[in-house]
Amino acid sequence: MAGSSFGTIFRITTWGESHGKALGVVIDGCPAGLELSENDITPYMNRRKPGQSRFSTPRKEDDSVEILSGIFEGKTTGTPISMIVYNTSQKSHDYSEIATYYRPGHADYTFDEKYGFRDYRGGGRSSGRETAARVAAGAVACKILAQLGITVSAYTTSIGDISIDYDNFDKEEIFNNNLYMPDKKAAELASQYLQDTSKAGDSAGGIIECVVTGAPSGLGDPVFEKLDANLAKAIMSIGAVKGVEIGDGFEVVHSNASKNNDAFVMKDGHVAKATNHAGGILGGISDGDMIILRAGFKPTPSIISTQQTVNKNHEEIDISVKGRHDPIIVPRAVVVVEAMTALSILDSLLINMTSKLDNIIKFYK
Amino acid sequence: MAGSSFGTIFRITTWGESHGKALGVVIDGCPAGLELSENDITPYMNRRKPGQSRFSTPRKEDDSVEILSGIFEGKTTGTPISMIVYNTSQKSHDYSEIATYYRPGHADYTFDEKYGFRDYRGGGRSSGRETAARVAAGAVACKILAQLGITVSAYTTSIGDISIDYDNFDKEEIFNNNLYMPDKKAAELASQYLQDTSKAGDSAGGIIECVVTGAPSGLGDPVFEKLDANLAKAIMSIGAVKGVEIGDGFEVVHSNASKNNDAFVMKDGHVAKATNHAGGILGGISDGDMIILRAGFKPTPSIISTQQTVNKNHEEIDISVKGRHDPIIVPRAVVVVEAMTALSILDSLLINMTSKLDNIIKFYK
Amino acid sequence: MAGSSFGTIFRITTWGESHGKALGVVIDGCPAGLELSENDITPYMNRRKPGQSRFSTPRKEDDSVEILSGIFEGKTTGTPISMIVYNTSQKSHDYSEIATYYRPGHADYTFDEKYGFRDYRGGGRSSGRETAARVAAGAVACKILAQLGITVSAYTTSIGDISIDYDNFDKEEIFNNNLYMPDKKAAELASQYLQDTSKAGDSAGGIIECVVTGAPSGLGDPVFEKLDANLAKAIMSIGAVKGVEIGDGFEVVHSNASKNNDAFVMKDGHVAKATNHAGGILGGISDGDMIILRAGFKPTPSIISTQQTVNKNHEEIDISVKGRHDPIIVPRAVVVVEAMTALSILDSLLINMTSKLDNIIKFYK
């Protein structure tokens, strides 16, 4: 079905396969009057682009975005913003073998089951390349959020067994290392671990954390459209994510209410919380505090090491997935987590404008 | 906004507050021809009902469901099924105090911020009582799934620091203890832990796991409507859930692809997987294997122990939340997790019918 | 599928059959802070109620609405408003015959084809009685619109060949005659025509016009969600409607742009239109002028006169639909047209709040 759209008011629709002519996104419902050009998008695209470090594939992907509609005299017009990324350097000559079998950990088998066949070139629609479209849309969402004083920032907290030390948390460090880790020492250890893993023909997983600052209270709805429920969907819709947490996440299982409940206190004349175990969301609605989420990513499924699988003739075979693949998905996914978070927060901000009758009356007077 | 609906084809809309006249659910899009009566719903409602054990509140909630529409001569007609549960035993005389302050860990503050005021009686719309409506709808979904050979089964795997031993996993045991744990020994330890916690005026968290057997491959869509993304939203929309995992979940972070990838093998002439780290979902689409998810629940926020908070006059005060509250949410939430999982799976089954042109042509011939 | 909901932000879901226990509506997304009680709904229900005149069936339908949720201390809380109407006086003993054949002009045959069987008592879900739920929801929408200075008013302009004379248009007269015609003379002629038609065992059709005053410019979207497109769907979703027009409607076919284009002029310092052939909508967006639409209703299909049809055994038979039926649907449908119009306008008002970035920034500052 129509499963390529996300959002209710600020709604994006992505399209395109890894090795087709192009991929892109249509943003429908972007408010009018935002100054916007390709220059706002490029920095985000660059963070996702491969070849940025030795831990991302040296394949050259030209990720320059072109805006095709929805902008006039430098500003959004309120009509759909169509953005396109051409697949200039994709070649499909390497994929004849992959066409014949099901790579473990990939969507090859499930696509065949669902659709009867698949575009097997580079993963087709289920390629991580699809996230380029999300990042382009996320850049627009981030620009709007910035004008409302809201920032969205993601970074790596764990790679394999190596985690950052929150006592050494250094925001500046995030962009200083290839792994986007806010802890220099952890980044060095993780880097060494990834080299070893890569040499062993294997790959690693990791955790990305994302924080939203400046979000007002009141975002999200009490039942199915809880802010955390929508964030969970947003993040779990990123390929390779196998777990999502809000605030203290699964750690709450080991806590008690006397510790886990965040006491309300007065700060500078405003209601605030003494702690933030909740991650900024209570009853599905933002409480004005920092919103915190985490996503657990599985190791890149494509590895050189020999794996057992089945081919389309239903014969058991051994394979080795050739080509140069990222030994870890996480660093390039950091900006994708940021994008999906920003899209969710922005949509909830727009929806929230109609929650009180007084506000509606004020608006139309 | 309209945040009380869930699902696309099989779509439910819940309504009602904890201490209003009634609560209920409208199921829209239920296929015609299903034999259905209140008797199909009651067993599910009973599992959620309070007062079943010493770990659930002795408040008497009359959870009998009445079907008001959508059934004729014992069968669903294809039109909306409206179900109602009257709040016969709710009393609101205890809530005058709660009206004046914000309970930590509850949605009191965020409701006031979003809507300007709130129905403070028993949590109002954000009360766990809302889940009664989900369970009623989930019972219908489960009945349909059963006719397709699909079972959905949830149980408790952890309470506080006590977890089941999967080597002792005993399916039969689930309904033998008040905590719905498939491990008798763990259940006994957890029971003792909860008594201690309760005596200390505190509460505990836990983990619920849910498995789906018999689901065909092909459910879910490749991008935003991934099966796991929708399950994540479904489960995170349950109050008190702070984390959701699919398959091995966050454990994949500590694994490598050589271990985490599930090898495809032939079993009884069919493609199958040698292991199931993926939890039955690859690239957002079910692979025919058992679907596995887990949810982490926070400790019940209402506790007798003194807590710090703020009242509506913005004064810092100390409170103790009176009344008898469950020292843990988990056991009563087991059937809620089952319900939300069943609703998600059923909706994806209906949507999936249109994925191949050949099937559509066959259907209309 | 889930076809019983209408609206995006202010979203209603109706349920119930003509002869089930009850019918009702859930309003999800109603803004918080609206004073609301059953007293606001009753006047609207009374206008739809049968037995108000000799042209509506003398069957007693008890249409008193009970609000079950979403109101606290007399005000809407922002959570779903569930309203129920019990079918106290329905009896199903008359319907054994109807069960066996397909009434011409009714949905009997199409229900059987779609769902395999049907609740044949009084039309079941396709009974006009379903509109009681729409009217209840429409009353809430109208109350909100009134606070924004917007009025919605429908009336009958034609019955059979008898049409009102716009030169004699008398707003006060609408509620003075049973047919809701704003022209006393036309109402008298139509009344006589209906008596004759009824005596002949036949029934008549008619036209309802609806005007919205005070709606701001800017409502509706440029492409698929045009305000007129949504109004057309809203109105065509009322049973028996076979045509919908905006402004001059089909008359524009006989006009030329030099006459049909409405000149912009300045009035009291504001941009206005010299005429209103457009009916207040240009390019799918409201222009600040009066919004005008019309709906053409077919004659009540249930008539005493002998008709040819087919029974479930596929035998051609002659039937006469017994019971006392309205010789015309129009008068009772006037308030339904009002309701559907109000729901559409309100939803577009809420959606429109996010069209300009400046407004969003102002809102959150």
Next chain:
Amino acid sequence: MAGSSFGTIFRITTWGESHGKALGVVIDGCPAGLELSENDITPYMNRRKPGQSRFSTPRKEDDSVEILSGIFEGKTTGTPISMIVYNTSQKSHDYSEIATYYRPGHADYTFDEKYGFRDYRGGGRSSGRETAARVAAGAVACKILAQLGITVSAYTTSIGDISIDYDNFDKEEIFNNNLYMPDKKAAELASQYLQDTSKAGDSAGGIIECVVTGAPSGLGDPVFEKLDANLAKAIMSIGAVKGVEIGDGFEVVHSNASKNNDAFVMKDGHVAKATNHAGGILGGISDGDMIILRAGFKPTPSIISTQQTVNKNHEEIDISVKGRHDPIIVPRAVVVVEAMTALSILDSLLINMTSKLDNIIKFYK
């Protein structure tokens, strides 16, 4: 808001302005396995293309469509089909004047009111050029419908006061004249009328009728998602449409049930209707008969004749809309009506597959 999408299962999203770089459409939810190439789209695009006759603007619009995604080895893959049409010949140097005032009958004023400003070049997003994207998507829908034995055919029945004579209805004639009229004599009269109108610096309106043959019974839902309601929205969302009718439409007002009710009869062993006043839809659900609808189009608002209007400085001025404009919208809109009808019918076909439990069980066995 996100108003550029249409459909639920087979969902299209259009984007692009008249004078931007390009326009296009993303089809999401197209079933896998359909053979598809640009050659399937071109014939439909050509029918909408300007310059086909003296009654359409001689502006050269290059309407060649390029498919960018969703096709592999000549077949749809089930993933989004992105189609683009470049605006190669658009020039914007003529629009400086239009930027300063509001053209009567156009969306200039309402866009400014809604969004604060507008892309004034050639109508921007509200240009008829947007329908090129609809036609491209409609061509895909038509190809699928054809495989199910369903045809969708639109034609002109009236231009100004000249209507076809149904007794002379000649299907072959539709493509023999520039006006797509199925009556040669009427086409000649209309052609003369249009020449006169054009010479007078004015423009004309008309009526398009559309018939669907081969559609099975059971399409559409009983309440808000009635097949006719969705068709009404689909058609009214085409710019310049001011009225929509199903079957006999507004004529039913002048009929009685004894004539207007279609008797059920047996034909070749199947239930059929002796007449088809209903236009193939009863109670919102298709009855297996031919589906018939009609749309009334207003005269092209752009005319050479002097018109009164207001400029952005709120001064009343006289204008003459320069450039060569179609003296009538209708002929080029015929294929747009076909497209929107096909999209609606196809979506309802896909949705209908889940209406009966038996069918679902059969599907998954």
